Amino acid sequence: MQIKILQLTEGAKVAKGTTVIIDVLRAFTTACHAINQGIETIIPVGDINMAYQLKKQHPNYLLVGERHERKPEGFDFGNSPTHINTAKISAKTMIHTTSSGTQGISNATQASEILTGSFVNAGAIVQYIQKTRPSEVSLVCMGFACQYPTNEDTFCAEYIKNELEGKPNDFHAMVKRIKETDGARFFDPANQSWSPESDFHLCMDVNRFDFVLKVDKIGNFNYLRQLKI
Numbered sequence: 225m226q227i228k229i230l231q232l233t234e235g236a237k238v239a240k241g242t243t244v245i246i247d248v249l250r251a252f253t254t255a256c257h258a259i260n261q262g263i264e265t266i267i268p269v270g271d272i273n274m275a276y277q278l279k280k281q282h283p284n285y286l287l288v289g290e291r292h293e294r295k296p297e298g299f300d301f302g303n304s305p306t307h308i309n310t311a312k313i314s315a316k317t318m319i320h321t322t323s324s325g326t327q328g329i330s331n332a333t334q335a336s337e338i339l340t341g342s343f344v345n346a347g348a349i350v351q352y353i354q355k356t357r358p359s360e361v362s363l364v365c366m367g368f369a370c371q372y373p374t375n376e377d378t379f380c381a382e383y384i385k386n387e388l389e390g391k392p393n394d395f396h397a398m399v400k401r402i403k404e405t406d407g408a409r410f411f412d413p414a415n416q417s418w419s420p421e422s423d424f425h426l427c428m429d430v431n432r433f434d435f436v437l438k439v440d441k442i443g444n445f446n447y448l449r450q451l452k453i
Contacts, residue, residue, distance in 0.1 A: 225353075227361045227388060229381045233370045236331040241360025243335035244349060244384065247325030248376040249407065250303050251289075251366075252340040253427045255320060255437055257305040258288065259450050264316045266437070266448035270330035272296065275321040286313065289321040292369075294418045302418050305426040320448075324366035329439060329446055335362065338439035340448065343380055347431040348453040350387040355453075361388070374406040376427070383430075399428050 230239055246252070255266055263286065269275050272291060276298065279287040288301045288308070295302030301311065303322050320326055325340065332338050341349055341363070353361060363384055365377035379398040386393050403424070409415055410424035437448045 225357070225359060225361060225388065227363065227385050229378070229385060230362055230364045231373050231378075232365070232367050233327060233331050235362075235364045236328040236366070237333070239332050239335050239362035239364050241335065241362055242337050242339070242353060242356065242358040243332050243362040243364060244339045244341040244381075245325060245328035245332060245364050245366060246341035246377045246380050247322065247328070247366045248342045248380050249374070249410075249427050250305060250423055251320070251322040251325030252342040252437070253344050254288065254303050254305045254308055255340060255448060256342065256344050256433050256435075257308045257426070258286075258313075258318050258320075259435070259437065260433065261308055261311075261313045262316070263313065263318045264449070266318045266320050268326040268329045268439075268446055268448055269319065269321045270327045272321050275319050278319050282317070284315060284317075286315040286318040288318055289326070290418075291323060293323075293415075304418065304420065304423050306420050306422045309426070323369040327370050328364055328366045332364065338446075340437040340439075341380060341384065343383070343428060343430045344426070345431070345433040345436060346380060346384055346387070348434050348436050349384055351453045352436045352451070353388060368406065376402045376406055395430055402428070
């Protein structure tokens with residue numbers, strides 16, 4: 225099994241084989257929590273105008289996401305697992321658009337299959353790959369707004385790669401480093417309304433969920449659905 229760690233949009237564009245699009249803080253942590261809250265299908269879109277259009281066509285869908293980390297006007301929720309967890313959700317379908325994670329899905333056009341990646345279901349991702357035994361695995365770290373690599377996404381890719389290769393992981397050291405660097409913004413009092421500290425802890429809750437989110441393409445749209453491991 226050949227395993228590559230790739231970065232940002234450029235990495236997504238060249239990713240092949242089983243491709244894991246990684247966005248720990250916070251897109252694909254939020255997606256897992258939404259599924260856990262009763263959402264059955266997630267429609268990840270890169271274009272925010274398309275997200276608005278889908279919401280207009282399907283007002284009963286949940287519209288979730290961010291631009292510049294904040295909830296855009298007219299959205300039901302921002303990209304916060306905390307806010308998803310504390311809400312009563314009756315919708316079964318969620319439209320999800322973010323600055324990083326959903327962009328990766330849109331650009332991974334050469335992948336044979338796409339999974340989303342975060343720490344909260346990293347173990348399930350490892351089990352899925354071990355079970356399906358692909359010859360090629362691409363771990364794509366989407367970074368901050370697809371602009372520069374981040375520790376949390378790169379560490380998540382390294383965590384998955386090490387597990388697949390039977391190498392040890394020092395997850396505690398990873399969390400400490402993330403908190404000191406890219407995750408520090410979640411501890412800024414000025415950011416608590418859209419990036420609460422609890423989001424950081426939820427995103428670091430490794431192996432909380434026993435499912436993967438796999439992309440199915442139907443027509444012009446991608447759909448994320450839960451696949452239990």
